Amino acid sequence: MKSFLRVAWLVMRKDLRVESRSREMLYTTLFFSASCVLVFSFAFVREGRPVEGAAAGILWIAVAFSGTLALARAFERERQHDVLRGLLLAPIDRPAIFVGKLLGIVLLMVVVELVVVPAIALLFRAPFFAHPFLMATLLGTGTIGFAAVGTLFAAMLIRTQSRAVLLPILLYPMTVPVLIAGVGGTVALLQPEANLALAKFWLAMLVFLDVTYLTLALWTFEPVMTE
């Protein structure tokens, strides 16, 4: 168990170190998420004012789209210089590679959310910070669920043709339950008198989905990565 976590940590550290040198993924994903929010702020307007209740959906869509982009970029890097083959040849637990990459992706998505949430709160006048702890937990569990499926699929598709379009095609239907639960919980929190019980219900659903997806991903990562 200890070596499993150590391997995951090493993989994540490698990713962070490579990223820290160019910061390409960070800047491009952040800018993309900001552009996304900008497009939505023009799309969801009625009589010159933001549409009520669109903020929750916009937040999760921005997270999903930025996440997809980040996933595609993260594994593109692995493809170059055959890094993934090197990792697979190492005498380590393969699921540990998955967890390491997952942690890197989650970290990037969290950074994106740190920028996107205040931006949407500002542009759509949404009270995201009314219940900060619950909101953060919802976002966190949703991100983990999305990233778990995404990391698995992106790793799977690394040598596939048309992988750029196939990743969203495979990813979005599978992560719709996470989005439904995330948006449901966020909407419950954004109401004038926040419905905390409903938000907690959706949070429980997210936790359940996370456990399911993580378990399935850990099981299937090894067989699909053998060539």
Next chain:
Amino acid sequence: MNQRVFTALLVVGVSMFVFAPFMIAWAPYESTMGLVQKIFYFHVPSWFVMFLAVFICGIASGIYLLKEKPAADRLAVASAELAVLFGLMGLVTGPLWARKAWGVWWQWDARLTLALILEMIFCSYLLLRQYGGPGSEKLAAGLAIFGMANVPFVYISVNMWRTVHPTTNVVPTLGPGMFGAFWWCVGAYLVLFLVMLAARIRLEKQLAQVEELHLALETD
């Protein structure tokens, strides 16, 4: 499946479908919906067969991932295609019924949403296999396992959440007139599914043989 069994099943299936409209016409009217309810005899069997196809695909995919048997992969792709087909039938018959029974073509309740997601997951399976290039069989197998995990939720969703869709209590409590017609249609759909599955697997096997011959020719 040998040729004789296949032909026999085909004849049985066709006869069952020819006779099905009579059984449906003889079945009693449901109290609130009347004639409109009778689409139930095609709608529910479509989804039964779709769930069966998804399970078969998921299990075959699991076997393929673990044991790498080509036969398991052929079974997986055949049942995935049929899952999409029968799911499409279910997704068409459902709204046709809903328009009359609920007044709307579609509702975003739990069951309909999850069923649509299931259908889309298997559409994406087919897209991956078609456009993913070599080596996409294993990846698609991983996807199918995730898809299979979705099915129990679709089934129990109507019991867990209050939705407009009828609950799973309907089928076990069917009256005598409806019972016969319903299970006849289920049988007809199952036979149809088996026939199509056998034909598709045979096609896939032949494609594999052609591929092998091609390679043998090239390497000589």
